[in-house]
Amino acid sequence: MEPDSIQLDHGSGGRATHELIRQLFAEAFANPFLAEMNDSALLPMVPTPLAMTTDCYVVDPIIFPGGDIGSLAVHGTINDLAMQGARPLYLSTGYILEEGLPMPILRQVVHSMAQAAREAGVMVVAGDTKVVPKGKADKLFINTTGVGSVPEGRRIGGQYAQTGDAVLINGTIGDHGMAIMCKREGLAFENEIHSDSAALYTLVEAMLIACPSIHVLRDPTRGGVATSLNEIAQQSNVGIVLEEQSLPIRQDVAGACEILGLDPLYVANEGKLLACVPGEHVDAVLAAMRSHPLGTSSCRIGQIVASDPGRLVLRTRIGGQRLVTMLRGEQLPRIC
Amino acid sequence: MEPDSIQLDHGSGGRATHELIRQLFAEAFANPFLAEMNDSALLPMVPTPLAMTTDCYVVDPIIFPGGDIGSLAVHGTINDLAMQGARPLYLSTGYILEEGLPMPILRQVVHSMAQAAREAGVMVVAGDTKVVPKGKADKLFINTTGVGSVPEGRRIGGQYAQTGDAVLINGTIGDHGMAIMCKREGLAFENEIHSDSAALYTLVEAMLIACPSIHVLRDPTRGGVATSLNEIAQQSNVGIVLEEQSLPIRQDVAGACEILGLDPLYVANEGKLLACVPGEHVDAVLAAMRSHPLGTSSCRIGQIVASDPGRLVLRTRIGGQRLVTMLRGEQLPRIC
Numbered sequence: 001m002e003p004d005s006i007q008l009d010h011g012s013g014g015r016a017t018h019e020l021i022r023q024l025f026a027e028a029f030a031n032p033f034l035a036e037m038n039d040s041a042l043l044p045m046v047p048t049p050l051a052m053t054t055d056c057y058v059v060d061p062i063i064f065p066g067g068d069i070g071s072l073a074v075h076g077t078i079n080d081l082a083m084q085g086a087r088p089l090y091l092s093t094g095y096i097l098e099e100g101l102p103m104p105i106l107r108q109v110v111h112s113m114a115q116a117a118r119e120a121g122v123m124v125v126a127g128d129t130k131v132v133p134k135g136k137a138d139k140l141f142i143n144t145t146g147v148g149s150v151p152e153g154r155r156i157g158g159q160y161a162q163t164g165d166a167v168l169i170n171g172t173i174g175d176h177g178m179a180i181m182c183k184r185e186g187l188a189f190e191n192e193i194h195s196d197s198a199a200l201y202t203l204v205e206a207m208l209i210a211c212p213s214i215h216v217l218r219d220p221t222r223g224g225v226a227t228s229l230n231e232i233a234q235q236s237n238v239g240i241v242l243e244e245q246s247l248p249i250r251q252d253v254a255g256a257c258e259i260l261g262l263d264p265l266y267v268a269n270e271g272k273l274l275a276c277v278p279g280e281h282v283d284a285v286l287a288a289m290r291s292h293p294l295g296t297s298s299c300r301i302g303q304i305v306a307s308d309p310g311r312l313v314l315r316t317r318i319g320g321q322r323l324v325t326m327l328r329g330e331q332l333p334r335i336c
Numbered sequence: 337m338e339p340d341s342i343q344l345d346h347g348s349g350g351r352a353t354h355e356l357i358r359q360l361f362a363e364a365f366a367n368p369f370l371a372e373m374n375d376s377a378l379l380p381m382v383p384t385p386l387a388m389t390t391d392c393y394v395v396d397p398i399i400f401p402g403g404d405i406g407s408l409a410v411h412g413t414i415n416d417l418a419m420q421g422a423r424p425l426y427l428s429t430g431y432i433l434e435e436g437l438p439m440p441i442l443r444q445v446v447h448s449m450a451q452a453a454r455e456a457g458v459m460v461v462a463g464d465t466k467v468v469p470k471g472k473a474d475k476l477f478i479n480t481t482g483v484g485s486v487p488e489g490r491r492i493g494g495q496y497a498q499t500g501d502a503v504l505i506n507g508t509i510g511d512h513g514m515a516i517m518c519k520r521e522g523l524a525f526e527n528e529i530h531s532d533s534a535a536l537y538t539l540v541e542a543m544l545i546a547c548p549s550i551h552v553l554r555d556p557t558r559g560g561v562a563t564s565l566n567e568i569a570q571q572s573n574v575g576i577v578l579e580e581q582s583l584p585i586r587q588d589v590a591g592a593c594e595i596l597g598l599d600p601l602y603v604a605n606e607g608k609l610l611a612c613v614p615g616e617h618v619d620a621v622l623a624a625m626r627s628h629p630l631g632t633s634s635c636r637i638g639q640i641v642a643s644d645p646g647r648l649v650l651r652t653r654i655g656g657q658r659l660v661t662m663l664r665g666e667q668l669p670r671i672c
Contacts, residue, residue, distance in 0.1 A: 011670075013558025014602070014663025018567075037571065038493045039419035039554060040389030042486060046382065053376030054428035054481060056466045058473075083375035092390035094479045096432070126481075130392045132670060137394075138472040143430045143479035145390060145462075150378060157374045218375060222349025231354075235373065266350070327350025334347075334468060 006101040011131025020129060024107060028114035029124040033090075041125035043090060046149050051086035053077060054145040060334040062109065062139055064183045066176075066195030067270075069142055070113030075197045075270055076221065076336060077144040078120050082201040083217040083273065085156045085208060086148030091117060092126035094143040099134040109140065120199040122146070154208075160215040161236035165276040167302035168286060170203060170295040171196070172248045173225050177267035177335050178256045187259065189252045198271030203292045207275065210288035216276035219269070222336055223327045226265040228274055229302070229312045230326045239308035242324065244316045246301045265314075266327045268335045276304060342437040347467025356465060360443060364450035365460040369426075377461035379426060382485050387422035389413060390481040396670040398445065398475055400519045402512075402531030403606075405478055406449030411533045411606055412557065412672060413480040414456050418537040419553040419609065421492045421544060422484030427453060428462035430479040435470040445476065456535040458482070490544075496551040497572035501612040503638035504622060506539060506631040507532070508584045509561050513603035513671050514592045523595065525588045534607030539628045543611065546624035552612035555605070558672055559663045562601035564610055565638070565648045566662045575644030578660065580652045582637045601650075602663045604671045612640060 009016040026034060033041040055076050062069040078088035093113070097106065117124055175196040182193050200219065207214060216236070220228040225247075233240045249264050257264045271294060277285045282300065289295035312324045345352040362370060369377040391412050398405040414424035429449065433442065453460055511532040518529050536555065543550060552572070556564040561583075569576045585600050593600045607630060613621045618636065625631035648660045 008669050009665045011558075012663050012665065012668075013604075014563050014665075015661070016664075017559070018662065036493060036495065037567075038495075039416035040387040040422065040482070040484070042420055042493075043386040043388060045385050045488075049381050050379040050483075051376040052379060052426055052428055052462050052483060054430045054462045054479070055464045056430035056432050056479060058432060058466045058468050080375040084378055086376065090388055092388055092481050094390050094392035094481075096392050096394060096477055126388050126390045128391045128479075130394045130477075130670075132394050132474060135471070136474040136670075137477070138468060141432055141466075141473070141477070143390070143392060143464075143481070145428050145430075145479070145481035146376070147386075147388065147483060148376070152381075157372060157378075159372065159374075222347075223353070227350050231373075268349075325351070326354065327348050328352075329345045329348065329350075332348075333344050334466075 004103050006097045006099055006131055008099050008131055008133065011129060017129060024110055025127050028110045031123045033123060033125040043125060048152055049150040051081045051084040051148040051150050053080035057142045057336060058334050059180060059336050061183055064195055065179050065192045067197040068109055068112050070109035071116040072197050072270060072336065073142040073144040074113055074116035074120060075199050077146040078122055079200045079219045081146045081148035082204045083219055084150060085154040086150045088120060088122040088146055088148045088201055090147045091122055091124045092145045093124055094128040096137055096141040097131045098137040098139050099131055101139055156214060156217050158216055158218060158232045158235035161232050161238050161276040161304050162215060163238060163304050163306045164279045165215055165304040166279060166282045166300050167240060168275045168277055168298060169301050170273055170289055171297040172250045173269055174249060174253045174257060174264035174267035176270040177332055178253045180335050181260060181332060182256055187256060191252060193252055193256060196269055196271035198294055200273050200294065203294045206288045206292050207285050210284040211277060211281035214275055214277050218274045220272055220274055221268050221270060224266040224268055226324045227326045233312050234310045237309045239305040240302055240312045241305050242302040242312060242314045244314055246299060248297055248299055265324060340439050342433045342435055342467055344435050344467055347465060353465060360446055361463055364446045367459045369459060369461040379461060384488055385486045387417050387420040387484040387486050389416035393478045393672060394670050395516060395672050397519055400531055401515050401528045403533040404445055404448050406445035407452040408533050408606060408672065409478040409480040410449055410452035410456060411535050413482040414458055415536045415555045417482045417484035418540045419555055420486060421490040422486045424456060424458040424482055424484045424537055426483045427458055427460045428481045429460055430464040432473055432477040433467045434473040434475050435467055437475055492550060492553050494552055494554060494568045494571035497568050497574050497612040497640050498551060499574060499640050499642045500615045501551055501640040502615060502618045502636050503576060504611045504613055504634060505637050506609055506625055507633040508586045509605060510585060510589045510593060510600035510603035512606040513668055514589045516671050517596055517668060518592055523592060527588060529588055529592060532605055532607035534630055536609050536630065539630045542624045542628050543621050546620040547613060547617035550611055550613050554610050556608055556610055557604050557606060560602040560604055562648065562660045563662045569648050570646045573645045575641040576638055576648045577641055578638040578648060578650045580650055582635060584633055584635055601660060
């Protein structure tokens with residue numbers, strides 16, 4: 001009989017490990033590449049340049065409104081591929097489990113991960129499971145690494161922003177971070193705040209059909225919109241002006257931020273992207289975004305300027321300007 | 337000034353994260369793909385089938401005779417690629433750091449990882465760093481995921497063992513596991529036991545030149561030789577006979593195993609491979625192995641047989657036979 005919690009021998013590499021893999025992981029992620037169960041997965045040639053990215057997920061709590069660490073570990077990684085204009089193809093996943101983790105929780109997370117992968121049309125082709133003694137990790141951590149296919153000639157990156165580009169976003173900011181914080185702190189609002197965790201690849205494809213020359217795509221996760229825009233400003237050596245009154249934010253998210261003393265500009269998102277788009281293509285790209293289920297509230301929030309290279313400037317509601325730096329200090333530990 | 341230990345804000349995604357990445361990781365792993373610092377690395381097309389593998393490393397202690405968690409995290413992953421006959425090309429790495437981890441230890445591990453990657457001719461093209469509060473992880477955990485290139489038509493795998501194949505190994509068993517255990521338990525011998533942690537790809541290439549039709553390659557890590565051979569027996573539905581008197585084992589490793597009550601057949605290796613080689617090619621492959629620095633003590637330890645499909649049988653020194661099953665229970669937690 002299967003024990004009802006993770007034991008040290010689930011990490012031994014021996015019989016218990018094999019049974020856990022066969023009965024849970026291999027079944028949930030079933031695909032012909034994983035099924036070979038060799039030291040590495042053998043995959044067909046990919047006839048384009050590749051994108052590769054990795055993320056560790058240590059979010060606390062591991063299950064939250066709008067998702068869990070399993071679905072997040074798919075969305076976060078494939079979104080990093082999509083920000084390069086890559087079609088996500090293959091994922092690997094590594095689980096670090098704490099001895100004593102209840103088996104039903106592990107099952108829920110693995111199945112949620114498998115469902116998110118299926119919905120995004122990506123296969124988990126390689127995996128690893130380690131177990132550490134109770135107290136040496138916190139429940140479970142996941143690494144997900146992704147490989148994607150980048151159409152020949154496609155060049156999207158933080159270094160390509162140009163003066164005159166508009167900065168677009170596909171919806172409200174701060175939802176993921178505040179969903180996590182409210183759950184962790186036990187804050188209750190009339191309507192529960194849900195994470196925006198979602199796979200953005202199909203949205204990106206729709207945007208690139210409307211405008212193949214999008215310069216920059218970035219998902220404002222840890223560190224939020226402010227940190228991502230600072231990165232872009234530095235990589236491209238341009239200034240970015242952000243219009244405070246254009247920033248879309250849910251009222252309950254704004255309220256929760258106020259209660260917790262957080263600035264929504266620094267709060268993590270997991271289903272949002274920032275795009276730097278040449279001025280003449282803005283209307284077409286916005287129309288494409290708004291036609292996609294994940295972009296119905298898309299809007300323009302700022303622009304790339306020649307002044308203040310390397311800096312992000314916020315134009316406030318009352319007409320003032322202030323410099324917005326990268327996040328300093330840790331306002332939201334273990335948000336992803 | 338850089339703090340002398342890891343703080344929570346090193347995981348914020350903000351300024352401290354950027355500084356840690358720039359001053360440590362990006363410098364140690366320096367290469368043009370990583371240097372772009374986008375959400376994913378953009379890599380050139382690979383004109384062959386691909387291999388992909390992932391491993392989490394949670395070894396305790398993180399620094400041990402013969403290596404550390406950084407070099408191990410390179411060797412372990414590229415060896416899994418090599419066991420598919422793949423040339424290791426790209427690695428990603430994800431670090432989960434415990435708040436308070438001394439910066440000098442992190443530096444040592446990262447630089448050791450970078451050196452191991454350079455020596456193996458593989459690039460770390462993507463990375464991620466997370467920090468969890470003190471007590472929520474044990475010092476540091478690493479995930480390393482690898483992508484390699486598999487020459488068209490090369491088919492090596494646990495499912496291809498055939499009756500008549502010889503089972504070869506490139507040297508002594510149990511060195512890694514016993515190096516870790518002796519360090520952890522404070523056991524001292526006249527000569528310190530060193531981990532065999534090493535990158536096996538060039539050895540594999542030499543073997544495949546001697547015999548392109550090697551059927552199976554597997555590195556007997558967690559669970560040891562006994563577990564790996566059980567896997568092969570099951571995947572290929574063949575029997576495997578292991579000759580106890582042929583098993584190469586260092587005297588101090590045998591002694592340490594006896595003291596700790598461990599069976600060396602189940603002890604982890606990190607620089608060893610098992611090969612199933614058609615009988616007519618054994619001499620050529622052994623000669624190639626012995627000409628390689630990592631294979632000077634290579635030998636034949638067993639054979640694939642038609643009887644006992646799915647099982648591993650040990651022919652003992654005194655002429656008896658006993659069934660050797662997969663590792664049951666956890667004899668060596670956190671060995672890799």
